[in-house]
Amino acid sequence: MEEPKRLPLIRPPSGRIVRLALIGLFLGAGGFLLLTYWDDLTEVTKTPVPASAPDNVAAPAVVADGPGKKSCPAAVAKWLPGGGGGAVLVARHNADRFVVTVCQGTDGQYHYDGLVRGAEATSKTHISLPATSTGTGFVARNQGFRYELTASELVLSNNGKEVSRWPLKPAQP
Structure with a gap:
């Protein structure tokens, strides 16, 4: 069986x-x-950056000597040469993810400061660079990166190619 x-x-x-x-x-x-x-x-996207300006954007006002000028915020001034003593606030804007500030040192040099909103300043969330006035805003450069700031936009370019663009709103100092 x-x-x-x-x-x-x-x-x-x-x-x-x-x-x-x-x-x-x-x-x-x-x-x-x-x-x-x-x-x-994502390291590049964590770096704050400025934008190119449309033709209809007025040039940012440069803070003049005298009454009414505002000091560069202490959190920004500490990154400037000499600790930023006497530096004045020129522009401050909010983007969705960044706070961008431009201050002018006592030597007349402009300084671009970008910080990821709500973050502590570290090498991955903050950048502070010398800047130049363009007539419609400011430009700061870091190696191949170009940060262009106007009253309405922040644009990041790398080696001449636009990487990101953010609309800006005025921020309180």
């Missing part, structure tokens, strides 16, 4: 289950790598 066939207690996984397991493994590993290297991948 022939012995009846026994079914295995554990069936081999079907092709569908194997495919789903491989997809899950792939997505899990990809998610892990993305989270692990996210800071490195």
Whole structure:
């Protein structure tokens, strides 16, 4: 007499289950790598930057000597040469993610300061650079990056190619 066939207690996984397991493994590993290297991948977007100005934007007012001029905010002045003593506020704007400030030192030099809103100033969330007046705003440069600030926009360019553009709103000092 022939012995009846026994079914295995554990069936081999079907092709569908194997495919789903491989997809899950792939997505899990990809998610892990993305989270692990996210800071490195997004470093440029964390750097505050200025924008190009439309033709209808008036030149920003330069704070003149005399009564009514405002001091450069202490959080910005501390990044200026000599601690920013005597520096005056020229412009301050908010973008969705940044606070951008331009101050003028006692030597007449303009300084661009960008900070990710709500963040402590670190090398990944803050930048402070010498700037020049353009007649419609200010430009600061850092290696291949160009930060162009007007009364209405902040534009970041890298090696002549626009990377990002943000609308600006005036901010309180």
